[in-house]
Amino acid sequence: MVLKQMTKYGKEILALIEASHDHLTAEQVFHALRERCPGVALATVYNNLNRLWQEERIRKISVEGMPDRYDRIRRHDHVVCKGCGRLLDVDLGDLTAQLERAAGRPILAYDLKLIDLCQACREKEKER
Amino acid sequence: MVLKQMTKYGKEILALIEASHDHLTAEQVFHALRERCPGVALATVYNNLNRLWQEERIRKISVEGMPDRYDRIRRHDHVVCKGCGRLLDVDLGDLTAQLERAAGRPILAYDLKLIDLCQACREKEKER
DNA sequence: TAATGAAATTAGAATCATTCTAAAATGGTG
DNA sequence: CACCATTTTAGAATGATTCTAATTTCATTA
Numbered sequence: 001m002v003l004k005q006m007t008k009y010g011k012e013i014l015a016l017i018e019a020s021h022d023h024l025t026a027e028q029v030f031h032a033l034r035e036r037c038p039g040v041a042l043a044t045v046y047n048n049l050n051r052l053w054q055e056e057r058i059r060k061i062s063v064e065g066m067p068d069r070y071d072r073i074r075r076h077d078h079v080v081c082k083g084c085g086r087l088l089d090v091d092l093g094d095l096t097a098q099l100e101r102a103a104g105r106p107i108l109a110y111d112l113k114l115i116d117l118c119q120a121c122r123e124k125e126k127e128r
Numbered sequence: 129m130v131l132k133q134m135t136k137y138g139k140e141i142l143a144l145i146e147a148s149h150d151h152l153t154a155e156q157v158f159h160a161l162r163e164r165c166p167g168v169a170l171a172t173v174y175n176n177l178n179r180l181w182q183e184e185r186i187r188k189i190s191v192e193g194m195p196d197r198y199d200r201i202r203r204h205d206h207v208v209c210k211g212c213g214r215l216l217d218v219d220l221g222d223l224t225a226q227l228e229r230a231a232g233r234p235i236l237a238y239d240l241k242l243i244d245l246c247q248a249c250r251e252k253e254k255e256r
Numbered sequence: 257t258a259a260t261g262a263a264a265t266t267a268g269a270a271t272c273a274t275t276c277t278a279a280a281a282t283g284g285t286g
Numbered sequence: 287c288a289c290c291a292t293t294t295t296a297g298a299a300t301g302a303t304t305c306t307a308a309t310t311t312c313a314t315t316a
Contacts, residue, residue: 009265047265103220136282195273
């Protein structure tokens, strides 16, 4: 895929996502962007997020029952809390070769989520 | 978690999912169930899918941009086509211990998707 | 500089999956 | 049977995202 020149908002949004260590939803990106570009439309945010995603400049993370979240592309994995969906970064290194061997077939990439229960959710669990 | 007795539709839906080697959406479960139970409501399907999921009797798989799909619980992983979202089963065995070691923390479970491009999508890719 | 055309942006409607609501049906248990 | 909890139901509501068609922007060419 040939990467096209980025647009004004494309650049802004990419910068926002790269700078953030959270995992922003489209809505959160929209709010953050508004501070710098008051007039911008929500559709523009979705347009650009989709474009950036297709160009593989950002990652999209989906967890059941929550809005998609966007993340910088640099290789890393995630720990998702089973209770509240809280997402943390973790890096297990590049497992591609290993997984290909185990699967017996070549892959383009993989998506690995570790599931745990965060401190807060563990407390709540106990109460019951 | 103590498993409760299953309800009439709960059983039907669980059986449907266990029997199917596809990865059914709620809508597909609804259609299939209708053949055996013509009057059943879509809400009932969602109710039961959610209950079964909470009781960990079925799995829920979410891939960005598509409706959630449901799967039997037996341990296995998935290969997702990057182009069309087609989902195949693959079993890499239980990597829990290995992943815990790599992550340096205990986990409850994990969710691993291998990404590839299916034959059909590879053809299409070429055409461009 | 004016004209052209492609791509980006916009506002709002539309869609789709899913959840919610409140009422009705069902199913044990005493 | 009477009771109460649970399940089911139909349809409305919600929330995230996409679509649409008009408008704006911007680079390129005449």
